[in-house]
Amino acid sequence: MPKFVELWIYLSATPLFGLTATVVVYVLAQALYARLDQAAWANPVLWSVVVLACGLSATGVDYPTYFSGAQFIHFLLGPAVVALAWPLWERRAALHQHWRALSAAALLGGMAASGSALLLGWLAGLPNEVVLSLAPKSVTAPVAMGIAEKVGGIPALAAVFAVLTGMVGALSGKALFAWLKVPADAKGWMARGFAMGTAAHGIGAARALQVNSDAGAFAGLALGVQVVLASLLIPLCFKCF
Structure with missing residues (x-):
């Protein structure tokens, strides 16, 4: 098995995978959104969801594995709402x-x-x-x-x-x-x-x-x-x- 495949299998099973993937995809989507002068169709939340869903489906990573890392961002939703x-x-x-x-x-x-x-x-x-x-x-x-x-x-x-x-x-x-x-x-x-x-x-x-x-x-x-x-x-x- 190629080394990069072994590395991918290892990384995708760690909690940091979901957190890192979510942050990276959203930052890129936000940058694209700003570059396109905040066009409505380029909404970063929309494209982050689409890209992450397609990525998880293509790589075979199940949702519980992804959420084991992404749950930290989910936790921050509470303080974010309170901050409003x-x-x-x-x-x-x-x-x-x-x-x-x-x-x-x-x-x-x-x-x-x-x-x-x-x-x-x-x-x-x-x-x-x-x-x-x-x-x-x-x-x-x-x-x-x-x-x-x-x-x-x-x-x-x-x-x-x-x-x-x-x-x-x-x-x-x-x-x-x-x-x-x-x-x-x-x-x-x-x-x-x-x-x-x-x-x-x-x-x-x-x-x-x-x-x-x-x-x-x-x-x-x-x-x-x-x-x-x-x-x-x-x-x-x-x-x-």
């Missing part, structure tokens, strides 16, 4: 001024996100378990999996729907806001960010933060609010109806 509270604290005056509108937007936006997904799934004649897995599509994947399990959906499928929702939101948000002529002033960035966080959870919030710090702050707020609302209201609604 700081830019929001810096904008507490705007939050205090517009809390009623933001509360209404969070509630109605969450209802629209889940309700429209359920309606489309039902109209398309999808199996009941698949339709139920669509309900938490606009919250971050780990939470979506827990909600889907409670309401009778398929957790793994709910995670896929959540990631796809975030990708679509991150890719299409900028063009959609331009089409809707949402202004690029202080209130406009607040509205854009809150909408991105409500509809496209963490992936959308990351994209909003790349575009504008105000948008990123309110996207982080919407992300957290939707997690709480969806965790409480979706299981309650299915239990009642």
Whole structure:
């Protein structure tokens, strides 16, 4: 057996493989994204997922082996979400001024996100378990999996729907806001960010933060609010109806 093959087999089985592969692929994707002037289709999260999935499939490395190293990055998601509270604290005056509108937007936006997904799934004649897995599509994947399990959906499928929702939101948000002529002033960035966080959870919030710090702050707020609302209201609604 050639030496490089032996070396690859050894390295791919170590925990550092998943961590190193994830960091290297994302750094390259981020560099390409910056070089292409942050084109929506070049979203680094999208291409990192595609490249890593293709790479794992081509090399025969199973997901548990990969995740044994990548779980360190997964752990950092918690502190990263908490860190989003700081830019929001810096904008507490705007939050205090517009809390009623933001509360209404969070509630109605969450209802629209889940309700429209359920309606489309039902109209398309999808199996009941698949339709139920669509309900938490606009919250971050780990939470979506827990909600889907409670309401009778398929957790793994709910995670896929959540990631796809975030990708679509991150890719299409900028063009959609331009089409809707949402202004690029202080209130406009607040509205854009809150909408991105409500509809496209963490992936959308990351994209909003790349575009504008105000948008990123309110996207982080919407992300957290939707997690709480969806965790409480979706299981309650299915239990009642």
